[in-house]
Amino acid sequence: MLEGLKINKGAEEAVRDLLRSLLESGRVSGVLALGRTGGGNGGVAYSLFTDPDAFGADGVALPLLPFMPANAGGLLSRLTLKGPLAEPVAVVVKPCELRAFIELVKRNQGSPDNLLLISSTCGGVYPLEVGANDALEERLPGYWEAVKQGELDSDIRPTCRACVHFVPDNADITVALLGEADLDTQCALYLNTEKGSAFIEGLEDLQGTPLLGELEAEPIQRSRDQRAAYREELFAGVEAGLEGLIRTFGRCIGCHACKTVCPICYCSLCYFDSQDCEYRPEVYETELERKGGLRLPPNTIFFQLGRLAHVSVSCVGCGMCTDVCPADIPLSTIFSKVGDSVQALFDYQPGRDVTEEVPLMTFEEEELVQVAT
Amino acid sequence: MSDKQEFEPRIIYILCSWCGSGGGETAAAHHLHYPENVRPYRVNCTGALPTVHIIRPLIEGADGVAISGCHPGDCHYNDGNFRARRRVALVKSILDTLDLEPERVWFRYVAHGEGRRFVDTATEFNDHIKKLGPNPLKTRSDT
Numbered sequence: 001m002l003e004g005l006k007i008n009k010g011a012e013e014a015v016r017d018l019l020r021s022l023l024e025s026g027r028v029s030g031v032l033a034l035g036r037t038g039g040g041n042g043g044v045a046y047s048l049f050t051d052p053d054a055f056g057a058d059g060v061a062l063p064l065l066p067f068m069p070a071n072a073g074g075l076l077s078r079l080t081l082k083g084p085l086a087e088p089v090a091v092v093v094k095p096c097e098l099r100a101f102i103e104l105v106k107r108n109q110g111s112p113d114n115l116l117l118i119s120s121t122c123g124g125v126y127p128l129e130v131g132a133n134d135a136l137e138e139r140l141p142g143y144w145e146a147v148k149q150g151e152l153d154s155d156i157r158p159t160c161r162a163c164v165h166f167v168p169d170n171a172d173i174t175v176a177l178l179g180e181a182d183l184d185t186q187c188a189l190y191l192n193t194e195k196g197s198a199f200i201e202g203l204e205d206l207q208g209t210p211l212l213g214e215l216e217a218e219p220i221q222r223s224r225d226q227r228a229a230y231r232e233e234l235f236a237g238v239e240a241g242l243e244g245l246i247r248t249f250g251r252c253i254g255c256h257a258c259k260t261v262c263p264i265c266y267c268s269l270c271y272f273d274s275q276d277c278e279y280r281p282e283v284y285e286t287e288l289e290r291k292g293g294l295r296l297p298p299n300t301i302f303f304q305l306g307r308l309a310h311v312s313v314s315c316v317g318c319g320m321c322t323d324v325c326p327a328d329i330p331l332s333t334i335f336s337k338v339g340d341s342v343q344a345l346f347d348y349q350p351g352r353d354v355t356e357e358v359p360l361m362t363f364e365e366e367e368l369v370q371v372a373t
Numbered sequence: 374m375s376d377k378q379e380f381e382p383r384i385i386y387i388l389c390s391w392c393g394s395g396g397g398e399t400a401a402a403h404h405l406h407y408p409e410n411v412r413p414y415r416v417n418c419t420g421a422l423p424t425v426h427i428i429r430p431l432i433e434g435a436d437g438v439a440i441s442g443c444h445p446g447d448c449h450y451n452d453g454n455f456r457a458r459r460r461v462a463l464v465k466s467i468l469d470t471l472d473l474e475p476e477r478v479w480f481r482y483v484a485h486g487e488g489r490r491f492v493d494t495a496t497e498f499n500d501h502i503k504k505l506g507p508n509p510l511k512t513r514s515d516t
Contacts, residue, residue, distance in 0.1 A: 240470070240471050240472040240473075241471070241472040241473070242472075242473060242509050242510060242513070244472075245471060245473070246513065246515055246516060249516075250515060271423075271425055287433070290434060290511075290512070291511075291512055291513065291514040292514055293514035293515075294514050295514060295515045295516065298516075299432075299516070300516060301432065301510075301516040302425075302428065302429060302432045302516070305428045305432075305467065305468075305471075305473075306424070306425045306428060306429075308467050309424035309425060309428065309460075309463060309464060309467060310424070312463075312467060313463065334471075337470060338466075338467050338470045338471065341466050341467075341469070341470045342463055342466050342467065342470075345462060345463070345466050346459070359459060359463075360456070360459055360460065360463065363452060363455035363456055363458070363459055364455075365445065365446075365455060367458075368458050368459065368462045371458050371461050371462045371465065371480050372458065372480050372481055372482060373479045373480060373481050
């Protein structure tokens with residue numbers, strides 16, 4: 001089994017070549033990757049590509065673009081919800097997207113069969129507004145310069161700067177990006193699974209030398225330390241306590257966009273959009289009588305506490321929620337902070353292992369004795 | 374008298390239909406009394422209790438939520454109480470991380486025959502909540 005491949009091409013070109021030759025050789029029938037839509041100045045979206053030309057030098061695909069218009073974990077779940085794909089498809093996703101997909105697979109919301117999972121050591125993604133304002137292109141040179149040094153651009157999502165799980169856990173192929181000084185001329189592909197190396201081995205157009213060396217090198221460690229420190233800093237800024245939460249969520253406009261983009265929120269009907277959360281007039285009257293007033297739309301804190309109860313155990317910290325919030329509520333920070341304590345409680349790390357059960361779907365007979373009063 | 378002493382908490386006592394409620398029945402058979410402000414809320418099994426139903430009363434008017442199901446190993450459905458224990462631990466952890474008084478949620482096993490334990494739990498929890506004072510969350514109109 002091949003453990004890795006060193007290719008004498010820049011990472012961008014090498015990954016494009018890899019995907020193109022996977023398509024040309026028929027080893028995969030399609031590739032899910034980011035790509036430009038609507039020509040020149042159009043948007044960027046995840047798309048399924050079947051045309052190898054999409055990965056040519058001027059192709060529309062942008063597999064390594066530091067951008068996340070949707071968490072691809074949710075998209076993969078949508079593709080495979082009703083059953084696994086019939087033919088092999090390669091997907092190029094960020095580590096948090098992969099983790100989200102694993103969490104969804106555990107919940108029977110998708111299937112990893114026939115998917116060749118390609119991910120990379122992630123230097124973070126830019127917020128959606130950067131892409132919407134067409135400012136992404138001009139940021140890229142600075143972004144890749146920083147990534148080469150093992151540093152992060154300060155304009156990426158705060159949650160990315162605070163992410164300590166930026167090395168993918170379950171990828172068949174990992175593209176080394178962060179801290180690779182010769183990113184423009186060399187590309188290291190780590191083949192983590194037999195599936196990964198089977199797809200690569202003997203592939204024409206992709207000539208390289210066997211890779212020696214470890215993915216977990218000094219720049220990765222350094223970045224992890226820096227990001228862990230920033231994580232603490234972000235968490236310290238969370239306004240806890242009732243007053244703090246009312247201040248923070250007081251800005252909520254009740255659009256539920258955070259729930260819509262969350263990959264872990266997979267229910268087709270959300271409890272908070274259901275009739276259970278619509279009140280009869282007499283309930284409103286009682287509320288008014290008891291509280292002397294009522295905020296509308298109601299249930300900002302209840303919605304977020306409920307969502308925390310549902311997703312915090314599997315929150316992968318992708319930052320989609322913060323990114324789409326029109327009221328600038330630092331949701332991802334709050335969810336990651338609560339997620340850390342909940343995940344520590346169950347000694348659980350979302351997306352680490354597909355065979356590990358979601359804590360709320362299992363139990364130990366002898367545990368948590370302190371919970372019973 | 375201070376306000377705190379006059380304060381009569383509103384308490385939701387979630388009981389599974391086998392053991393928790395059974396404890397209530399045994400208490401009734403023995404004419405044991407528990408505070409009238411403790412309102413029983415019967416669910417089929419504590420394992421079938423959604424986490425939002427633990428959180429919702431605290432926002433909509435309760436000062437405390439107690440939950441009683443079968444002792445470990447006694448669940449009518451084998452493992453509902455173990456699942457409930459994880460969910461309660463989860464809710465408490467969330468409330469704790471956000472400084473929202475996790476001590477307003479109690480989880481205690483009460484068997485069908487434990488009428489005395491049922492009454493004691495209701496009374497102890499009532500006293501505990503009285504000491505804590507009113508739940509600030511329930512009176513806020515801006516949540």
